[in-house]
Amino acid sequence: MKIAIAGCGYVGLVTGVCLAEAGHEVTCVDIDRSKVKRLTQGIPPMYEPGLKQLLKRNLEQERIHFHVNGKAAYEQADVLMIAVGTPQQADGQADLQYVFQAAKEMGIAAKSGAVLVVKSTVPIGTCDQIDRVVHQELGRNEPLYIASNPEFLREGSAISDTLRADRLVIGAETKDVLDRLEEMYADFHLPFVKTDRKSAEMIKYASNAFLATKISFMNEIASICERTGADVEMVAEGMGLDHRIGPSFLRAGIGYGGSCFPKDANALVQIAGHVSHDFELLKAVIKVNNHQRVCFIRTIQERLGAKLEGNRIALLGLSFKPNTDDIREAPSIPIAHDLHQLGAELVAYDPVAMRQAACELPDSVQFTQTIEEAVKGADAVCILTEWSDIQLFPLHSYKDLMRQPIIFDGRNCHSLQEAEQAGVEYHSIGRRPVSPIFM
Numbered sequence: 001m002k003i004a005i006a007g008c009g010y011v012g013l014v015t016g017v018c019l020a021e022a023g024h025e026v027t028c029v030d031i032d033r034s035k036v037k038r039l040t041q042g043i044p045p046m047y048e049p050g051l052k053q054l055l056k057r058n059l060e061q062e063r064i065h066f067h068v069n070g071k072a073a074y075e076q077a078d079v080l081m082i083a084v085g086t087p088q089q090a091d092g093q094a095d096l097q098y099v100f101q102a103a104k105e106m107g108i109a110a111k112s113g114a115v116l117v118v119k120s121t122v123p124i125g126t127c128d129q130i131d132r133v134v135h136q137e138l139g140r141n142e143p144l145y146i147a148s149n150p151e152f153l154r155e156g157s158a159i160s161d162t163l164r165a166d167r168l169v170i171g172a173e174t175k176d177v178l179d180r181l182e183e184m185y186a187d188f189h190l191p192f193v194k195t196d197r198k199s200a201e202m203i204k205y206a207s208n209a210f211l212a213t214k215i216s217f218m219n220e221i222a223s224i225c226e227r228t229g230a231d232v233e234m235v236a237e238g239m240g241l242d243h244r245i246g247p248s249f250l251r252a253g254i255g256y257g258g259s260c261f262p263k264d265a266n267a268l269v270q271i272a273g274h275v276s277h278d279f280e281l282l283k284a285v286i287k288v289n290n291h292q293r294v295c296f297i298r299t300i301q302e303r304l305g306a307k308l309e310g311n312r313i314a315l316l317g318l319s320f321k322p323n324t325d326d327i328r329e330a331p332s333i334p335i336a337h338d339l340h341q342l343g344a345e346l347v348a349y350d351p352v353a354m355r356q357a358a359c360e361l362p363d364s365v366q367f368t369q370t371i372e373e374a375v376k377g378a379d380a381v382c383i384l385t386e387w388s389d390i391q392l393f394p395l396h397s398y399k400d401l402m403r404q405p406i407i408f409d410g411r412n413c414h415s416l417q418e419a420e421q422a423g424v425e426y427h428s429i430g431r432r433p434v435s436p437i438f439m
């Protein structure tokens, strides 16, 4: 099949290389000239495990192409996909300007009978709106079938998530369109959920909102554990073994971030509001998430003082989660700003996200190439992302390198026993503090 994709971000690019790998002829289009130039040379614009190799192979075999102008690719494509951003507006709603821009370009160029697939996360009813824009506003006479195919990949494991997804959700108005999209994905050998367009759009929002709810729920349990002496890690293990609950997304921490959960939760609150439904549960989920960072700072202040002047604090991990250089809505950014405002001297380390983070962090933050350099001479360490090198960094090394070995672990990377054996002071989420003075 000939496939054209608008948007070479995480979703568009990963989908493009995976469909090329499956033997399709793929053209990815992006309005960002420098991104397209680098992609043509085989350089992905973001860090994503396995992406570079897959991109290189499919470029060499001429199954994938990149362009700034999509007209020719849109004219020839059997399937056109929209994978552009849907960022959050000031009021929490999804900004659909990029989606409609791409839809119009495709609506003008697409051949008769092609399928236009919306992969971007869009409010319920957007595919219907695109249908109206294409066939009424643009006055298109030939059919262009609009379908929803929301994306569930996670940054950091995007390739394997795409090739080994739990399910592919397709929403379309006719069986023929559903069958054509099933055929496009046939080589992936994945289970399909075939439904109508609105339900497909809702499945995406409901899934992200539910996962965000699990995280905030565990963070609330963690706060109660801290006050009652229970251990949230053991509570999560005990809960997760119940197959009705499952073990994933039960980790307490400094809260979710990234380009999806915060924006999609806010957008769903807005979507509900538009149909006069006050989504109180989801509003509480968002509030709890934002509060986690405040609690983390409060713990640091309780230990080091209300003002942090004279304290050198090492921040370990800046990306919103491991295996990505994405720092969008990463908890590290507001935490760093708060610590800076309180007077702390900050030094930061992340294996891949320091260049991106430098644009968002206070100018005075120093960056180091190793954990050792960041930690050396520090008065406290804040673990903000559970990268494997940070998790594997031996706790006794903090004792050897720091001025005083005080660790605030926002991701519960270590066991309390390890901390006790290493002789460090260790504050984590939802567990008792460990310190020679507490023992």
Ligand SMILES: NC(=O)c1ccc[n+]([C@@H]2O[C@H](COP(=O)([O-])OP(=O)(O)OC[C@H]3O[C@@H](n4cnc5c(N)ncnc54)[C@H](O)[C@@H]3O)[C@@H](O)[C@H]2O)c1
Residues within 6 Å of the ligand: 006, 007, 008, 009, 010, 011, 012, 029, 030, 031, 032, 035, 083, 084, 085, 086, 098, 101, 102, 119, 120, 121, 122, 151, 152, 153, 154, 155, 259, 260
């Ligand atoms: N990032 C994720 O983990 C993830 C996962 C699932 C779903 N999603 C959703 O998928 C969508 C895309 O997310 P992303 O993270 O890939 O976005 P992104 O911001 O990384 O990339 C979007 C790209 O679209 C390009 N673009 C904008 N207008 C265009 C146009 N008219 N034609 C061609 N290109 C255009 C931009 O230049 C940019 O490169 C969003 O709706 C997002 O919510 C993202």
